[in-house]
Amino acid sequence: MIKIDVSKELLGSLGKMDLSINLDISSQSFVALSGQSGSGKTTLLRILAGLESAKGAIKVDDEVWLDETHSLAPQQRGIGFVFQDYALFPNMSVLDNLLFVRKDKELAKQLLDLTELLELSSRKPATLSGGQKQRVSLCRAMMNRPKLLLMDEPLSALDPLMRNKLQHEILTLHKKFGTTTMMVSHDPSEIYRLSSRVVVLSQGKVLQDGDAKSVLLRTQGSQKFSFEGELLDIVKVDVIFIAIVAIGQQIVEVVLDESEAKDLQVGDVVSIGTKAFAPMIQRLT
Amino acid sequence: MLEKLMALEFTPFLISFKLASITTAILFIVSLFLAWNLSQSKSRFKPIFEAITALPIVLPPSVLGFYILYSLSFHSPLGRFFQDVFGIKLVFNFTGLVIASCFYSLPFMVQPLQGGFEALPKNMLEASYIAGKSKLKTLLCVALPNIKPSLMTAIVITFAHTVGEFGVVLMVGGSIPSQTKTASIAVYELVEIMDYTSAHIYSGIMVLISFLVLLLVYIFNRKQNHHLGGLS
Numbered sequence: 302m303i304k305i306d307v308s309k310e311l312l313g314s315l316g317k318m319d320l321s322i323n324l325d326i327s328s329q330s331f332v333a334l335s336g337q338s339g340s341g342k343t344t345l346l347r348i349l350a351g352l353e354s355a356k357g358a359i360k361v362d363d364e365v366w367l368d369e370t371h372s373l374a375p376q377q378r379g380i381g382f383v384f385q386d387y388a389l390f391p392n393m394s395v396l397d398n399l400l401f402v403r404k405d406k407e408l409a410k411q412l413l414d415l416t417e418l419l420e421l422s423s424r425k426p427a428t429l430s431g432g433q434k435q436r437v438s439l440c441r442a443m444m445n446r447p448k449l450l451l452m453d454e455p456l457s458a459l460d461p462l463m464r465n466k467l468q469h470e471i472l473t474l475h476k477k478f479g480t481t482t483m484m485v486s487h488d489p490s491e492i493y494r495l496s497s498r499v500v501v502l503s504q505g506k507v508l509q510d511g512d513a514k515s516v517l518l519r520t521q522g523s524q525k526f527s528f529e530g531e532l533l534d535i536v537k538v539d540v541i542f543i544a545i546v547a548i549g550q551q552i553v554e555v556v557l558d559e560s561e562a563k564d565l566q567v568g569d570v571v572s573i574g575t576k577a578f579a580p581m582i583q584r585l586t
Numbered sequence: 587m588l589e590k591l592m593a594l595e596f597t598p599f600l601i602s603f604k605l606a607s608i609t610t611a612i613l614f615i616v617s618l619f620l621a622w623n624l625s626q627s628k629s630r631f632k633p634i635f636e637a638i639t640a641l642p643i644v645l646p647p648s649v650l651g652f653y654i655l656y657s658l659s660f661h662s663p664l665g666r667f668f669q670d671v672f673g674i675k676l677v678f679n680f681t682g683l684v685i686a687s688c689f690y691s692l693p694f695m696v697q698p699l700q701g702g703f704e705a706l707p708k709n710m711l712e713a714s715y716i717a718g719k720s721k722l723k724t725l726l727c728v729a730l731p732n733i734k735p736s737l738m739t740a741i742v743i744t745f746a747h748t749v750g751e752f753g754v755v756l757m758v759g760g761s762i763p764s765q766t767k768t769a770s771i772a773v774y775e776l777v778e779i780m781d782y783t784s785a786h787i788y789s790g791i792m793v794l795i796s797f798l799v800l801l802l803v804y805i806f807n808r809k810q811n812h813h814l815g816g817l818s
Contacts, residue, residue: 350712350716352712352715352716374715375712375715375716376715376716376718376719376720377718378716379718380716381716382712382713382716384709384712384713386707386709388707388709388710388712388713389710389713390710390713390714390728390732391732392728392731392732401714401717401719401727401728402717402718403717441713441717444717445717445718
């Protein structure tokens with residue numbers, strides 16, 4: 302059980318902001334942290350890692366990491382941290398990056414085997430692809446069998462295919478070692494696939510907290526489908542209007558009547574939903 | 587010309603290189619910690635320390651030489667202390683020369699190292715702390731091996747700069763043959779007595795050595811960049 306009750310004054314993009322977070326995290330759970338940039342996600346991770354100071358308390362099982370009088374150094378917290386930009390040691394080989402954390406060859410080999418990196422053991426990080434580097438970074442973070450694994454947007458610099466592969470590996474490692482994990486992510490499918498709980502931050506406060514389904518599904522009432530998107534254009538065709546909306550990587554057209562068209566402006570963030578109908582689902586690949 | 591070359595005294599070169607080697611070794615140890623702490627410091631007083639470290643670059647060597655001469659001599663408490671307690675004289679001998687050179691060349695070792703440390707990704711050092719490693723271990727095993735070009739620059743420039751110093755060495759050392767007369771002073775004295783042939787030979791050797799050393803540094807740095815392809 303990890304009890305977090307911390308506060309810190311931050312200088313965010315919108316001026317001064319008070320970060321104030323109170324969370325209880327049960328052991329072996331996988332928590333996804335989400336929210337707009339500047340909402341304090343990374344700062345929260347850094348406070349948990351001891352890389353940044355804060356007021357309040359952090360208690361992990363019976364260990365006090367932070368209280369009014371003292372703060373445990375990052376060296377003594379026994380955590381793993383995966384950075385977005387990998388942060389590998391360029392002067393060491395893949396295997397040495399792992400062994401630097403702890404001289405445990407067996408564990409290192411096991412981790413490299415699980416992530417299909419065994420053949421690259423003696424390579425230097427500069428010769429690896431982004432996905433490989435992040436896998437090394439993940440293995441390195443697992444080397445001291447952390448009580449808490451923190452990941453700051455670990456997959457956001459990777460292409461979708463590599464992302465899928467790494468999500469799978471993160472899940473494998475999580476199941477095998479049962480490490481309590483907190484991960485910052487913006488990708489709903491990633492959050493849904495990996496996490497058992499989602500915490501959404503906004504302006505330094507917890508906005509939503511629940512399981513992935515209840516937080517991520519954006520439907521209201523009897524809606525079956527609902528997507529958020531950005532209105533790109535409104536085109537008049539004869540008597541009707543057509544709205545062009547970007548949803549994720551896709552662009553869709555929606556028919557509007559005149560009153561709806563008057564109400565909307567290009568650039569608006571809109572929600573497109575529909576009720577009772579029978580959608581078709583087909584395999585594409 | 588050939589006779590001159592055969593008869594030439596090479597002790598000043600030996601003194602210059604001995605002085606430069608010892609100074610570089612001492613400064614490397616001192617500056618490693620100084621540069622590391624400066625690079626990691628967020629203190630309000632950091633600019634003060636940085637300014638003091640950089641002073642020898644802008645001060646005229648005679649001013650620096652004067653202060654060092656004064657503080658090491660018998661007139662200052664420090665000089666008297668060393669003479670009374672250890673029986674060591676600190677001026678007009680090789681020891682004094684080493685001390686003076688360490689002050690004179692300090693910024694040339696500290697600044698490239700500090701620059702190198704500051705350019706390292708912060709996350710990389712934090713990853714080492716999170717892995718449970720102390721600041722010292724992080725410095726020696728993570729930071730230092732990843733600033734090789736800066737390290738090479740620092741060592742070579744410090745060495746070359748010490749070989750090339752003139753004013754401070756003259757003031758603190760006093761140009762005593764076979765003791766404190768370095769190559770740069772020897773050239774000055776040869777010109778003064780209008781022995782231009784010897785001055786040419788001395789100067790030519792200095793130019794050649796300096797050029798070769800710098801050439802090696804640039805070749806090394808070029809290779810490093812090719813191999814590493816930048817950090818991370």
